[in-house]
Amino acid sequence: MRKVIVSMNVTLNGCMAGPNGELDWHYTRWGDDMARATSMQLGQADTILLGRVTYQAMAGYWAVKARDQSGPREDVDFADMMNSYTKIVFSKTLVKAGGWQNTRLAKRNIAREVMELKHSPGRDIIIYGSGKLVAALSKLGLVDEYRLWVHPLVINKGRPLFKGLSADLKFIGKTTFNSGVVLMSYRYTPNV
Amino acid sequence: MRKIKFQMQVTLDGYVAGPNGEMDWMTWNWDDELKHYVGGITEPVDLIILGRVLAEGFIPVWKERLGSGDADEFSAKMVDTPKVVFTKTLTESPWENTTLATGDITEEVNKLKAQPGGDIIVYGGARLASAMIKHNLIDEYHIFINPVVIGAGLTIYKDLHERINLKLAEARAFACGINVLVYNPGQK
Numbered sequence: 001m002r003k004v005i006v007s008m009n010v011t012l013n014g015c016m017a018g019p020n021g022e023l024d025w026h027y028t029r030w031g032d033d034m035a036r037a038t039s040m041q042l043g044q045a046d047t048i049l050l051g052r053v054t055y056q057a058m059a060g061y062w063a064v065k066a067r068d069q070s071g072p073r074e075d076v077d078f079a080d081m082m083n084s085y086t087k088i089v090f091s092k093t094l095v096k097a098g099g100w101q102n103t104r105l106a107k108r109n110i111a112r113e114v115m116e117l118k119h120s121p122g123r124d125i126i127i128y129g130s131g132k133l134v135a136a137l138s139k140l141g142l143v144d145e146y147r148l149w150v151h152p153l154v155i156n157k158g159r160p161l162f163k164g165l166s167a168d169l170k171f172i173g174k175t176t177f178n179s180g181v182v183l184m185s186y187r188y189t190p191n192v
Numbered sequence: 193m194r195k196i197k198f199q200m201q202v203t204l205d206g207y208v209a210g211p212n213g214e215m216d217w218m219t220w221n222w223d224d225e226l227k228h229y230v231g232g233i234t235e236p237v238d239l240i241i242l243g244r245v246l247a248e249g250f251i252p253v254w255k256e257r258l259g260s261g262d263a264d265e266f267s268a269k270m271v272d273t274p275k276v277v278f279t280k281t282l283t284e285s286p287w288e289n290t291t292l293a294t295g296d297i298t299e300e301v302n303k304l305k306a307q308p309g310g311d312i313i314v315y316g317g318a319r320l321a322s323a324m325i326k327h328n329l330i331d332e333y334h335i336f337i338n339p340v341v342i343g344a345g346l347t348i349y350k351d352l353h354e355r356i357n358l359k360l361a362e363a364r365a366f367a368c369g370i371n372v373l374v375y376n377p378g379q380k
Contacts, residue, residue, distance in 0.1 A: 013349050150373070152358040153355055153378070155355045165205075166342050167340070168339065169340060171339045176363045180358070184371060186204065
């Protein structure tokens with residue numbers, strides 16, 4: 001069965017954004033080594049799940065990148081993957097997911113849509129950002145792996161990734177980057 | 193000057209205890225490598241700082257353990273090392289080998305740092321840790337990340353004005369599932 005993987009930047013205290021959604025701290029610690037690791041991770045996948053907010057933030061950016069082949073090789077490869085992969089957007093308000101190639105709206109409720117994807121043939125299914133979608137999938141126990149890019153900072157009153165969720169996890173590996181970010185991977189193990 | 197080390201067990205979502213102080217999420221079956229690693233943190237320590245609430249459990253429990261069949265080198269270290277307990281309520285130490293610090297936290301900590309001696313370690317509790325982090329009094333953070341999320345609970349980052357930047361010194365994974373992330377204070 002295909003794996004559903006949440007790839008999320010978090011602070012040391014488990015926040016995915018500041019109190020007002022601030023993400024500035026993602027960029028200050030980004031580096032080539034992280035870009036390579038992100039590309040390798042995405043290379044194992046073929047489908048991206050997105051919530052409406054993240055989708056709307058990403059669509060314009062990547063659609064433009066599709067026409068721009070001027071950057072470094074890895075960046076162009078990453079943009080190719082972002083654009084060519086199947087993207088599925090979960091939204092209660094959008095009626096159409098336009099403006100970004102290979103994108104469609106989820107047709108069913110989250111559980112049914114994702115279960116069907118997991119049972120269909122293919123590679124990993126990855127989720128970027130999309131805090132609400134991740135929370136819903138986590139509650140349903142549908143996330144197989146959490147890949148947390150733990151940044152070396154603490155944000156007071158930020159938006160917690162695991163709010164209200166209680167689960168034992170199995171640590172499966174880590175990578176340390178030059179900027180002090182540690183990518184920590186965990187497998188979800190349902191509480192019995 | 194002496195180094196202030198901070199050692200804390202946390203969940204992956206950054207809590208140090210459940211909403212009612214629950215500690216049932218902690219990994220207890222430490223592997224030998226982790227025990228050895230903790231020995232390395234503790235070895236140069238010759239002063240332990242505790243908050244009053246934690247001290248009330250910590251001090252008698254280690255004393256009892258030292259007197260029982262489970263006694264080992266570590267329990268001897270926990271009992272024999274002099275302690276300073278931070279409190280706003282006690283006026284006299286009810287414990288052996290322990291003095292009280294009742295003044296301003298920054299002044300008290302700086303006073304201890306200025307004295308000759310080895311490393312100083314802070315084990316908490318959550319309130320003292322929060323205050324020390326807020327006032328940037330920690331030189332070395334040893335954060336023990338347990339492989340569990342609990343969704344809500346007590347934090348050591350409560351009274352921060354905004355955010356704190358840290359500098360990663362080391363990240364180590366242990367077979368029992370705990371990761372230790374070591375940080376120094378970063379730029380403001």
